[in-house]
Amino acid sequence: MASKIRESILEALSSSDNSYFSGQELADQAGCSRTAIWKHIEDLRSSGFMIESRRKKGYRLLGKTDELNENNLLVGLKTETLGRSVLFLESVESTQKIAHRLAQETAPEGTLVIAEEQVSGRGRMARSWHSPKGTGIWMSLLLRPSLPPQKAPQFTLIAAVAIVEAIKDKCDLDVDIKWPNDLLINGKKVTGILTELQADSEQIHSLIIGMGINVNQSAEDFSDDIREIATSLHIESDKTFSRAGIVQEILSNLEKYYAVYIKEGFEPIKEIWEKYAVTIGRQITARTLNKEIKGFASGITNEGVLKLIDETGETHLIYSADIE
Amino acid sequence: MASKIRESILEALSSSDNSYFSGQELADQAGCSRTAIWKHIEDLRSSGFMIESRRKKGYRLLGKTDELNENNLLVGLKTETLGRSVLFLESVESTQKIAHRLAQETAPEGTLVIAEEQVSGRGRMARSWHSPKGTGIWMSLLLRPSLPPQKAPQFTLIAAVAIVEAIKDKCDLDVDIKWPNDLLINGKKVTGILTELQADSEQIHSLIIGMGINVNQSAEDFSDDIREIATSLHIESDKTFSRAGIVQEILSNLEKYYAVYIKEGFEPIKEIWEKYAVTIGRQITARTLNKEIKGFASGITNEGVLKLIDETGETHLIYSADIE
Known part of the structure; x- marks a missing residue:
């Protein structure tokens, strides 16, 4: 009541x-x-x-503007758990770092850390992520699934599907997934996802999904070298979007797919993921830490690992690589 | 030179x-x-x-006694990396906790945290681990392998093999491995291993192997209920052992098998592990978080996951369970 x-x-x-x-x-x-x-x-x-x-x-x-704040994030939020506990910050080093700290302090599942600006945002492989003030979505979501650590990489793919569909619904833009963690529009990066975990051999203690989404940047907001490889929802559509609205849609989608995953496993999400993935069904080059493998990307395993068939017909399991 | x-x-x-x-x-x-x-x-x-x-x-x-201290741990240590950086403490909450903190502060691979006493030592599933003063080995080893998080559970098995062989060599006692992380002598627990990790989807940032070994406790040191299920190297052999000597042997073995693993993969270690494992090749009952499966333990996968064949012939992959 x-x-x-x-x-x-x-x-x-x-x-x-x-x-x-x-x-x-x-x-x-x-x-x-x-x-x-x-x-x-x-x-x-x-x-x-x-x-x-x-x-x-x-x-x-009050505060129903496009500004990001806890109020805007909570009004209209349709989830049960995700984002119900939200920490909004003006400027942080990285939302991941804060989410990790909260995770160790028994923050509940669904806790969201979101900031107007990250001064040292991180992507995968400790690469930096450009997160200027007031134009993007820089956030980290804490989950505590009762799952073994082997399953953690699947959450990057679950998040990818949730974000692709949120952008489709809210912005009417088609987004491609590039394995493992980039979302592209017209070949340029619009979103990066970084899933981190703390776990023991059998059980995940905390899973932190970091999401960086370029929303309202104009082309001039990017430096020349970044403009070559990155884009924003605004650049691709010439519209300006409510960041809070996109965050809410992502959280709704994530909650929905998280429930599907817990109930039915990874299979149904994998099918959706493969539909959006540009990496699959193509000849690609995977650059891992110590080698380069060329081959046909035939799909992903049930653990989210990329399957690559080389010219001799051998299948390679790729856990981590840059894809071309 | x-x-x-x-x-x-x-x-x-x-x-x-x-x-x-x-x-x-x-x-x-x-x-x-x-x-x-x-x-x-x-x-x-x-x-x-x-x-x-x-x-x-x-x-x-100075200090060549059976006392544990940094000196005793370093004199005679034959490793290149493991245990070369050692933090010895009299009494701690848990060595895992300290190792996690050091891991975040860029402590190098091989850093060892070891204590005379843990006041709230932890086992798997957040169960408590009895770690009284001066009688056991309570330690946590930090590794930083360039591996995806899916591989982390293998390190519990690598550590198990290293410890079994150290106890064999130093104490002339035969130890059985009970999947996933217990070492038993005559059916009673002598050692527990807890591997924890911090990682992203693609790469482990830090891997912390916690090891608790009952060494010189006499039967009277255990309470009645613990005496039913636990034992010590002393109880089983009626001898008293140098804890530093055992630690050094474990570190040597671990360094050796870690190198084998990096060069040749998990296969050769899996073979040794299966030789010592009592769980494999038997009818067992696996109690997971939400169900109980009876079946024949046919082996472990290349990721250290237990394979269980039930009476209908279906193979179950068990990531986490209590085994009977």
């Missing part, structure tokens, strides 16, 4: 920009007393919603 | 209990000048060796 009243209040308050709603209106809509409304407004405030109250006018939701 | 002189000095000093060696004697033996000897003695001291020097008498190595 309590969460229904809460939803009813949020729905009303976010249905119109800048309008006030009286306690009586909200109470009628939710089917409860004005006292109950008052109590729930207090609860909502303590969960981070900025709700203004004025005598004789009523309640109004 | 420098390391040869160092070895020559250590060999001489540890060849006799409580005797002094003059700088000239050491210089003759090492084939260098007395000044060089003096310099190397200083170096040895700064690496943790306690060397006394007295006028007219010469140099003498």
Whole structure:
């Protein structure tokens, strides 16, 4: 009941920009007393919603701008768990680093760390990731699945599918997945995913999915060398997007696919992933730490490992590589 | 050359209990000048060796008792890397916890954390591990292999083989391996291994192998309920052992098998492991988090996962379970 009243209040308050709603209106809509409304407004405030109250006018939701803040991230969020505990920060070294610290301090599953700016964002192989202020989504999501560590790399692929579909729905753009962790539009990188874990041999203790998405950058925001290889949702569509809206869609998708994964295993997600993957069904070159293998990418294993058939017909399992 | 002189000095000093060696004697033996000897003695001291020097008498190595300390651990250590950087502590919460912290602070591969006592030692599944003062080996070894996280569980098996053979050589006792991480003598637990990792999807950042070995406990040192299931090297042989000697042998073995693994892969180690494993080739019951499977343990996969064939002939891959 309590969460229904809460939803009813949020729905009303976010249905119109800048309008006030009286306690009586909200109470009628939710089917409860004005006292109950008052109590729930207090609860909502303590969960981070900025709700203004004025005598004789009523309640109004603040901060419904494209700004990123905890309020914008929570209003309209449809998930049960993911992103329900959110830490929004203006400027951080890297959201991964903070998420790791929170993970060790028993933060719950679904905790999201998100920042306006990362001053030393990281990609895979400790490569740096350009994360300028106010234009992208730089976030790290903490999960605590009861799974062995061998399964962790699958989560990069689950996240990839969730992001591809969020961008499709929110921005009407087609995104390709490049194994293992890049999302491309027209051949240029728009998103990177970095899944990290703490585990023992049998069980994952914490899994941290870092996601960096170029959203509203214009071409001039990229330096010449980055412009060659990277793009943003804005550059590709000439539109400006609500970052909070995209984050919410990603979290919804992730929650949905996470549930599918736990119930049915990796197989159904693998099928979707392969549909979006440009790496599969092609002749590619995989550069690993100590060698280079050319061959036909025939698919991924049930653990998310790339299968490459070389010219002698031998199948190689590629755990980590740069693909060309 | 420098390391040869160092070895020559250590060999001489540890060849006799409580005797002094003059700088000239050491210089003759090492084939260098007395000044060089003096310099190397200083170096040895700064690496943790306690060397006394007295006028007219010469140099003498201190602390060659069965006490555990950095000195005893380093004198006679035959490895190149493992245990070369050692942190010895009197009493800790858990050596794993400290090793994790050191791992994040860029401690080098081979760093060993070892303690006289753990007040809250942990086993697998966050179970507690009884680690009383002065009687056992409670240690955590940091490795940084360039491997994907899927390979991490293999290191529990590599460590198991290294420990079984060290106990065989040093104590002349036969040890059985119970998958995944227990070592048994006459059906009772003498050692537990806990491998933990920090990684991303493609690469292990740090791998921490925790090892707890009951060495010199007598039966009275165990409470009634623990005595039912646990034993010590002393109880099984009626002898008292040098813990430093066992640690050194384990590190030597681990270094040897680690090199084999990096060069030739897991296959040769798997063969040795299966030879010592009581779990394999038997009807067993595997209790996982959410079910119980009975069947024939046919072996382990190349990733260290247990293969169990049930009565319908179906093969189950067991990543984590209690085995009976």
